[in-house]
Amino acid sequence: MAKKTDTEVPINGLYDEGGKLKGVAEDVETEDAVEEMETEVSLSQEELVALCKESVCPGCDVYKEAEGVRLRALADSENVKKRLQREADEMRKYAGESILADLLPILDNLDLALAHTDNLDAACKNFVIGVDMTRKLFLDAVKGHGLERVEAVRGGDFNPEIHEAVGTVEDGELSDNQIAQIVQGGYFLKGRLLRPAKVMVNKA
Template identity: 40%
Template sequence: MSSKDQKVPDEQVAENTENVLEQQMNAEKADAAETENVVDPRVAELEEQLKQAQANERDALLRARAEIENIRRRTELDVEKAHKFALEKFANELLPVIDNLERALEVADRTNETLQPMIEGIELTLKSFINAVGKFGVEVVGDINVPFNPEVHQAMTMMESEQHEPNQVMLVMQKGYTLNGRLLRPAMVAVSK
C-alpha cells in the first residue's frame, strides 16, 4: 500500500471518528434533554413545595409575633390596672374615717371658744387626709346643683323644688368617691322633681 492509500483511510477514519463523536454528543444531548424533561416536573414540584413551606413558616412567624405583641399589651394593661386599683380596698376602709371627721365638724360647737383649737385641728386633719388620699387618685363626688348621674349618684329621695331644675342634685347626704375614675362609693343624694 502506498502512502496515498493510507491517507485516505486515515482521513476516513478521522471523519468516521468525528461522525461517531458527533453522534455520541447528539445522543448525550438528547438523553440529557429527556432527563431534563423528566427532572423538570419533579424539580418544579419540589420548588413549589418549598415556596409553600416558606410561606407557611412566614405566616406562622407573623402570627406568633402578633400573639406575643398582644400578650405584651394585655400584660401591660393588667399591670397598669393593678397599680391603679391596688389601693381600692384600703381606700374603701378610709372613707368612713373621712365621713366621721366631717360629721365631727358638723356637730362641733363653733361658738365655744375653748373648742376652737380642737375644731381647727380636726379641719386641718381632714384637709390633709383628703389631700393625702387625693395624691393616690381618690376624688370626691358630691357637688350640688349638678345633673343627676346614676353612674356616680344614688338617689335616696326625690323632692319638689322651685329653686332647682328637674333631675338636679339638691342635697348630698353622703359624699361619694372615685379611685382613678372607678367608683368606690356613690354619692347619696336628694334629687329635684
C-alpha cells in the first residue's frame, strides 16, 4: 500500500489539511466534557466550597451583598434567641407575682390590727403578741419568695418612684414633702416594685 505524503489531497474528505481524520478532535472533546461533568458531580462538599471560594471574588459587590445578608441573618437570629431567653427568665422570676399580690391584703390587715393596740388592757396582751408573731411568720415566708417591704417611715422624704401620695397634711414638726403618715405598706418583688407605699405627705 502506498504511503500517504503531505502533498496528497484528502481522500473523500476524510482527512483534513493536517492529515488528521475529521471528527476525531470533536469526539475527544466530547469525551473530555463528559468526564469533566462526571468529575463535578462527584465532588465532595469541601471541594465544592473550595471551588466557590476560588470562583467568587471577595471584593466583588455580589459577594459583599451576600455576606451582608448572611451577617444580618445571624445577628437577627442571635437577637431573637436572647429575647426569648430574657422573656423565659422573667417569667420564671416573677411567676408568683399574682399570688403574692393577692396575699398583701392579709399583711395589711395584720398591720392594721397591730396599729390599734395601744389602749388595750393587759388581758389582750397575749392576743396582740400572737398577732405580731403571725405577722412575722407570714413576712418570713413571703420574703423567701423575694417579697420585701418598701421603706416608708414618718419623717422620711417622699419618693414618687416608690411612694404614692393619697393626701397632704400640715405638720409643724416635719419639713415640706416629708412623709407624715403611712396609710398602706408597699412591697418589692425581687427588686421590682409590686405595690407603692401609700402615704400622707406634709406640706409646710
